[in-house]
Amino acid sequence: IDAFFQLKLLAGKRVLITAGPTFERIDAVRGITNSSSGKMGYAIARAAWESGADVVLVSGETALPEPLGCRRIDVVSAEEMLQAVNAEVEDTDIFISVAAVSDYYVLNPSEQKIKKDAHILTLELGPNPDILANITARDHPPFCVGFAAESENLLEYAEAKRKRKKLPLLAANLVQNAMGSDENEIILLDDDGETRLTRAPKLDVARRLIAHIARLYQKR
Ligand code: CTP
Numbered sequence: 129i130d131a132f133f134q135l136k137l138l139a140g141k142r143v144l145i146t147a148g149p150t151f152e153r154i155d156a157v158r159g160i161t162n163s164s165s166g167k168m169g170y171a172i173a174r175a176a177w178e179s180g181a182d183v184v185l186v187s188g189e190t191a192l193p194e195p196l197g198c199r200r201i202d203v204v205s206a207e208e209m210l211q212a213v214n215a216e217v218e219d220t221d222i223f224i225s226v227a228a229v230s231d232y233y234v235l236n237p238s239e240q241k242i243k244k245d246a247h248i249l250t251l252e253l254g255p256n257p258d259i260l261a262n263i264t265a266r267d268h269p270p271f272c273v274g275f276a277a278e279s280e281n282l283l284e285y286a287e288a289k290r291k292r293k294k295l296p297l298l299a300a301n302l303v304q305n306a307m308g309s310d311e312n313e314i315i316l317l318d319d320d321g322e323t324r325l326t327r328a329p330k331l332d333v334a335r336r337l338i339a340h341i342a343r344l345y346q347k348r
């Protein structure tokens with residue numbers, strides 16, 4: 129019903145979104161992942177669809193149903209997420225990077241389940257590609273929106289991240305406020321300064337975020 133009354137702010141635009149955690153295999157049954165339910169990214173996908181966009185959602189493993197109106201591509205690892213994003217980014221107008229991407233992967237995953245013993249187990253980790261940085265480094269990048277989940281010094285860390293990743297817009301939230309919750313509160317950082325999206329259900333926050341993105345996109 130809400131969707132019915134929404135202004136079609138992104139009519140005809142192609143929006144690519146990453147959401148959820150990535151999972152890096154250790155052995156046949158174990159892996160390294162990040163805490164992320166995928167709820168915020170899925171809410172943004174839904175809000176983008178409500179605003180008239182053509183939405184592609186590249187998703188790590190979540191327990192969520194495919195959001196209405198979106199085309200979902202399921203991936204597991206950060207490397208797979210990068211491949212899927214690269215395959216879809218052509219003709220994308222807006223890229224919103226919400227995924228909690230594992231910063232590292234396991235260098236030599238075991239095909240078989242590792243059996244326990246009483247000793248210390250050492251895993252060697254290599255750095256994963258930065259998917260968002262790969263996109264902003266393209267010749268003609270889409271309008272890119274990043275997320276920063278921090279546990280402390282939110283504004284300082286987030287603004288540094290925005291500069292480092294050369295993002296027109298970064299959405300900053302405290303992990304304590306967002307993780308596992310059906311609600312969120314976010315601070316948007318762009319060239320005009322800060323905009324606070326006060327605490328509300330994730331879909332409401334997502335709709336306000338999409339409206340903000342549409343404004344910035346129109347005047348870019
Ligand atoms: N991101 C990404 N690929 C990665 C790591 C992060 O696309 N390998 C994206 C996230 O989706 C998010 C933004 O980059 O939009 C910031 O992610 P974050 O983990 O907060 O920042 P990092 O640069 O990885 O720094 P750190 O984890 O050390 O805070």
Ligand code: CA
Nearest residue numbers: 228229230231
């Ligand atoms: Ca990270």
